[in-house]
Amino acid sequence: MKQIKDKYFVPFIEPKPLQARIKALAQEVNKDYAGKNPLLIGVLNGSFMFVGDLFKSIDIECEITFIRVSSYQSTASSGTVKHILGLKEDIQNRDIIIVEDIVDTGMTMQEILGQLASNNPASIKVMTLLFKPTALKVPLKLDYVGFEIENKFVVGYGLDYDGFGRNLDAIWVLGE
Ligand code: 5GP
Secondary structure: OEEEOOEEEEEEEOHHHHHHHHHHHHHHHHHHOOOOOOEEEEEEOOOHHHHHHHHHOOOOOOEEEEEEEEEEEOOOOOOEEEEEEOOOOOOOOOEEEEEEEEEOOOHHHHHHHHHHHOOOOOEEEEEEEEEOHHHOOOOOOOOEEEEEOOOOOEEEOOEOEOOEOOOOOOEEEEOO
């Protein structure tokens, strides 16, 4: 049991299975993109550890960059609008792999996909370390999923609770 601020978390995915799964995902990328030069786009902040470990196990030619998604409340009718920040690379005709830490409702990823697709990449695939299928609210094709998990709040390995817990080397889940 671990306390982060006012909440208690219990172990969920230990470092060993976590790293083994990430190596397997990297192998899939090595196979699927053999002879190509994909551009990995990590979504900050949560994905930084995952992308780092994944990248070390990719042994084909491959580039990496990072984006951040800002969200702000615009008008009441349009709700929350998300903007991609920090993409300096020209992604036209590139093979893109978006790398996320977790897909929950899927709205963030749907928005990112829409905005990146408008820049005419050669292909776009989506990889997420964690996926909560029962929380998904929009149609979304996920090409690489590390672990499908229950709809519970998790921290660690880059994921935070109110800014804390990102430094944990395993995934922890909110206790009952
Ligand atoms: P979505 O747009 O898919 O609902 O949400 C994606 C974002 O919500 C993730 O990038 C992450 O920042 C946050 N999120 C969703 N579920 C969790 C969770 O269980 N734990 C943490 N730490 N963040 C989450």
